[in-house]
Amino acid sequence: MNSPHIVIIGGVAGGASAAARARRHSESARITLIERGPDVSFANCGLPYHIGGEIAERSELALQTPESLRTLLNLEVLTLTEATSIDPVQRAVTLHSLRDGTESVMAYDKLILSPGASPVRPPLAGIGHEKILTLRNLQDMDRIIAAAASASRVTIVGAGFIGLEMAEQLIEIGKEVSLIELQGQVLPQLDPEMTRPLERELRARGVDLILGDGIEGFRGDETAVTARLTSGREVPADLVILAIGVRPDSQLARAAGLAIGPRGHITVDSYQRTNVGDIYAVGDVCESPDPLVGGHTAIPLGGPANRQGRTAADHIFWGEKAQPYPGSIGTAIVRVFEVAAGLTGASEKRLAATETPYETVTVNGPSHASYFPGAETITLKILWSPDDGCLLGAEAVGVDGVDKRLDVLATAIRGRMTIDDLVHLELAYAPPFGSAKDVINVAGFAATNMRNGLLIPVQALEDAEGEQIVDVRPPAVVEKLPVPGATNIPLPTLRDRLAEVDQSRPVFTVCQMGKTSYFAARILANHGYDARSILGGAWHQAPRPE
């Protein structure tokens, strides 16, 4: 089929990518882009940064306009137009113009659904207050900017990626910010111990961070709105931003009889085909096979959406000669002032929830050669399969170089690489950029040492409570950040002071970063002790002054 009529519903990431790719295949195809909103192909991920002024010009966020898509790609672009029904038998969609209310029917040869997702707005008391806003598109952004102009106190509900970005940006423009999260941690996609540095950073910057508390409802008047929390606490604000997740806009698909997954996503195969002929779905509305833990997963991010759109277009023109979409592993990052954190692949939570066997290790290392100015500590956690050593996931947090480590590990996961491969990665090393042994290599060393029995790890300091703990740090460091109940035997003196360690009990070694505690455990193990090293060190895990 060289000149099909391709109708695409949804003109942002996935839909726009599908249209562009289809046009590369064929100049004679008719390609129609239907968009409910006034804008196409805008930079969704940039919205918080225009609110905070870091992206100065609103026009920077409009990657394309209906006019530019018409001239560059020869598309028919219908904005402010809603698809209200699909007739898969007649291969036609009914369109409703939001401009003039007219209805029309448009036939298609191929239909690509890319309607995206909408912010969740739970049916709580008072949720309809006009100062309770969500952020999904340019109009939402404009409303928040307008409301923020006269607000001094802003409450953000939800400490996921968007909630955190909004908290940062609103602090930057001088607002008082309360950030409320139902979970006992920010960034619930990550494992809790990895988010502590983010929480410290938020509090240090003045965010009123409320964890482990839910919203019961809202009470408001014309100027302010107060959130009532499950704990009984009340949080007053001039503006509330709800950032508690998104829900796929799959109503149209459901009504047309397309298969829908348990959380409301359209189910697709590896060519983005739905269960109904000639209908594809891409982006936030769909879920695809999870290449890591099985089942299906939905990753509502721009990168996967773009590539799914490309895959659908390729399948229209090439059929099964097209490269299938390999599934999404999910890589994400957030900046919170000076600290960045993110993950790729599966978290420990997700592996546990899906009963996937895993091993894990956490290490600390400098962002570049420690002897070169500006090195900052990165905490890196990796997860792998005990069967074959294949990587399943990674999480990282730190001030510098977090994105690089996540990208390397996202690549390794995509390549089905193992902990042995991490040992031998040759990463770019010059003092300003890296280390001869990068923290990723070090994670590989630790993981393979676990497998071969050289390292018997203890995941957290708390797991050693009440046990025989030997703290091998220099006394001056111990003094600043003591480990309760530990005996201090600095590493250089350990061989001479073995008599002070009780050989009848397991011994747990601890240090600052989790490196010399391993050295100490090896000395002890080689002398017949049941010695275990506390991962990550006291640096990360012990409580510190906020």
Added chain:
Amino acid sequence: MNSPHIVIIGGVAGGASAAARARRHSESARITLIERGPDVSFANCGLPYHIGGEIAERSELALQTPESLRTLLNLEVLTLTEATSIDPVQRAVTLHSLRDGTESVMAYDKLILSPGASPVRPPLAGIGHEKILTLRNLQDMDRIIAAAASASRVTIVGAGFIGLEMAEQLIEIGKEVSLIELQGQVLPQLDPEMTRPLERELRARGVDLILGDGIEGFRGDETAVTARLTSGREVPADLVILAIGVRPDSQLARAAGLAIGPRGHITVDSYQRTNVGDIYAVGDVCESPDPLVGGHTAIPLGGPANRQGRTAADHIFWGEKAQPYPGSIGTAIVRVFEVAAGLTGASEKRLAATETPYETVTVNGPSHASYFPGAETITLKILWSPDDGCLLGAEAVGVDGVDKRLDVLATAIRGRMTIDDLVHLELAYAPPFGSAKDVINVAGFAATNMRNGLLIPVQALEDAEGEQIVDVRPPAVVEKLPVPGATNIPLPTLRDRLAEVDQSRPVFTVCQMGKTSYFAARILANHGYDARSILGGAWHQAPRPE
């Protein structure tokens, strides 16, 4: 063997790593470290940065001292001690003390050779002048610092990694710097077109860059030394730094009958064993199987040295249960003021020289979302096998994010990943860190488009000389950087102006960055033209004012 006597010759990267790893295996092993110099385990790669003052304290460069190795690892450390012969039958080395001239014989159970390499000092006229120095260790560094103190003009011979780092650092401390390179490009490890931004940066910072000219000899007096070049030019200076490469210190090994490769390296197997029983070699002195193009390769870098040391120690204690060393692919990076450049795997030069079949594509892309402040253009070249799409190498140059892209591609090469895998890498994307379509994804798009015939590439603007060239940039951009002989048909108008393109001849499309020229070529190809897109765009390839 639980308590062997392991003798290690050479106490820096590979030797120190072998010693540390051996000690983790066994507390009862006797481990002796023999070092010709006064220092062990120093930060070789940091030397230029202390000369330039960026690393303020000399002590930062001493990662370990003989004393710290004794206390932490229970090593016997003999510095200022040279091994003068090996008796593989008696398993003994003869040692010569540089302190007092005494000789002694030391028996070993296992011997690990890690003597490193020495700077090349060719037998040129005048080479013995005391102001012609090389940089390899802390004493060399001290000599350069002393000589630089009274020098205003410094000549650097060789524009490889160390030559470039020295040029940067010496400019930073106010010297007049001439940098002379025999090849017609800096950083001869890279392909020449990738080094142009470095050359522009060097000249912009005031370096007198002399390319394609060799040294005939030196002429000097007590205070100054003048280099005579092949071209006849004379370059006077107060100090000359030779940085034209290193030569493996394999004399001792050769005398003991160990197998030596064509360029003087000790040949080892994948456990770092030499051809003589109980003798291993690690680091710059050895060469190992090249996993990419076959044959053997020597990568004189700290990362491989460390991991080879670890491998040798593992083999001593575990035999063939140890993980073999997988060979080095070679990843390296250099910072030259604001610009960074590097490579991983094989360059086009190396693939051509080894007659390895390859394909290549070069793309440009922003270091992070282009709508977010601070995005800088990265130029990325990838090379892959036409047989299976497996990546063979990559080179990158730019102001920001070069190290990250090299690391991702080094990982992909190590994982035997393909151009299709690059399409689907899920790299961390938030506006401050990346793009929904990272430049690496874009390279994957371009490479797979080449394979499937959507993209017919032209590697460089020069390859289109005299042909029908259509420049699809906006007229205002064309005016600033015109492409000689091209017809300007801006992309949005192309469909309406097809009549201006001669269908009887091939048409070469060009744009600024190599992206819209592809779009244009697709339009033309779909209308029956033989259309080819000029990779990398006019931005990178056209001459620009220096």
